[in-house]
Amino acid sequence: MVFVETPLFTRRVRALLGEDQYTRLQHFLAAYPEAGDLIEGTGGLRKVRVAMSSRGKSGGARAIYYHFVAQSRIAMLLIYAKNERDDLTADQRTTLRKVVEHWNQPP
Secondary structure (H helix, E strand, O other): OEEEEOHHHHHHHHHHOOHHHHHHHHHHHHHOOOOOEEOOOOOOOEEEEEEEOOOEEEEEEEEEEEEEOOOOEEEEEEEEEOOOOOOOOHHHHHHHHHHHHHHOOOO
């Protein structure tokens, strides 16, 4: 499985997770790419809980990703601490849906 990251994800993952935690997340998603909950209205984006040091999964971080089945690729879009926000706003879901639609257009 190949992982690609948005610049925003790269900045935030370094602030929220240690290298070992992120590596465990990648291994988990490579084994179970459809593990995250589907986010309604986004064209297939998923949200998965990620444990942060001393917080566990429920109070930890949330990672937003898209699984490209045919390419065996996962795009990591966003990551945020649970205490920063609960869910994506309607505007964020719309914007991310447009990104997914663009990615899925034929070349």
